[in-house]
Amino acid sequence: MRVQTRIFSIAMFVIFLEFAAAFLFPFAWMISSSFKEKSEIFAHPPVWIPAKLHLENFTILFTEKDFGRVILNSLFTAITGTVGGLFFCSMAGFAFAKYQFRGKGLLFGLVLASLMIPMESSLVPLFVIYRDLGMIDQLWGVILPRLTSAFGIFYMRQYCMTIENELLEASRIDGCSEARIYFRIVAPILIPAFASLGIIFFVEEWNNFLWPTIILRSQENLTLAVAIRALQSGVRTPYNLIMSGSVISVVPMLLAIFIFQKQIIAGLTEGTIKG
């Protein structure tokens, strides 16, 4: 029996290694292709290590396609969206968890409603509203709809439920205002929740594509995902540049996951199980 289990476990381990190879294969191909000449990408038979490392695939992106700016734009939208989202979602979640007030049911109904009306179903009117407000081609326009999310509010509400009422009452007796209670008492308690939800928000924002591609226009305002896709237009698609752009958008994330795998997976797991 014991020998059998050992053989089984070794066999499964080998099978899993193959699965892992299959899951990493596209990333490996992406990285390999990012150093190739255009013709090498579709070479027959396939080439893994290019004859010459074409580093210019990367430099062209920065010199001709303004990718320095593009990366900053992505960082800006992802960080602002994340911080703002955490702030507003945690306040609303706190209010729903710890206050009794008139209209609570109705307001919570709105949260449920916003969960059920996906943004995809109102792309046209959103675009029209944005155009009328002059927010087309503005990075803020990407961030604004993401500042609150029903999921974030649910998540924070769940977490705030665990805060003890006595703690809040005691600070009220000490003369704390409600705003102060949020900043001085609630926010510090929420730090682990900020970390987990923050990872989710950041990842979503960094990879956000549909809405940015609709409203962003000029080269200097593009975010990474949109800029990579924008490389596709033109007579002949420069797949080598697309791949090096993809590497830029994916590799920092890959490194982060390998370094912080425990925290990131724990954070996302918490989110997925509760959400």
Added chain:
Amino acid sequence: MQNLYWKWQFKSAPYWFIAPFVICFIIFVFLPFTYSVYLSFNEWHGQETKTFVGLANYVTLLKSGDFWQSIVNSVLIFVLYVPVMLALALIFAACLSATWMKWTGFFRTVFFIPNITSVVAISFVFLLIFNADQGILNQILMSLGLLDEPIRFLETPWWARVSVAILVIFRWTGYNMILLLGGIQGISKSLYEAAKVDGANGIQSFWHITLPLMRRLLAFCTILSTLGTFSLFTEPFILTGGGPNMATTTPVVLIYNESFKNLNMGYASTISIFFFILMMILSLVQLRLFRERD
């Protein structure tokens, strides 16, 4: 006086806390939605003039069948990937929560990576991999002798759907695995020990203990995947642009093409309304399942 102020700020605090959400809700959810309903009764190509056309857009939609085509496509893609994805996710979750498995942290990370890295980047790599004449997938399959002719992945309707399905499996298996891992770790160890005493082997206890207890969670994953499939956009948009012959046009791709490519804003709004109704029904089902889980 002091007292009144303190009372007021206590009473009004929750409203201040919730105000940003309400403002965002009105601007980004409520207004667009009502406007969408209004636009759906108009013919409008994005210029100055809108023409009220009553139910004409609805009639066109029901007659042309574009929307139904997009639903059928989503259902077909769903059928192609969900069984494979959930089976894989369940096997991964079961093995990675077992004590005999090595490198579990590494495997979890690897399977989960595609889910959190850029969809656009991944879709472009698959565009290269699936290329009919020179893509690496066809080259590998042919050199292994599995194929004589290259498969035209992105150019024939069925293979295009399969390609989208493969991409979705790649992106979402890890996510479902994580959901299922949570469920498996919640199953009491004593159940497995009791089964072992009764002489059950690993596969038997997976079949008779793990699987039945995971039914709910699997149903939950299925609902999430259903919602996800109907709102699929980036993957088909980059891989096939919704083609060939609309074979991979999902509802959101259809809305995007009608509104921002063909500039049929009114008609696109009509499609949006149908899409909304569909998503609402699915979300209600999901909420019910979710409530029961709590």
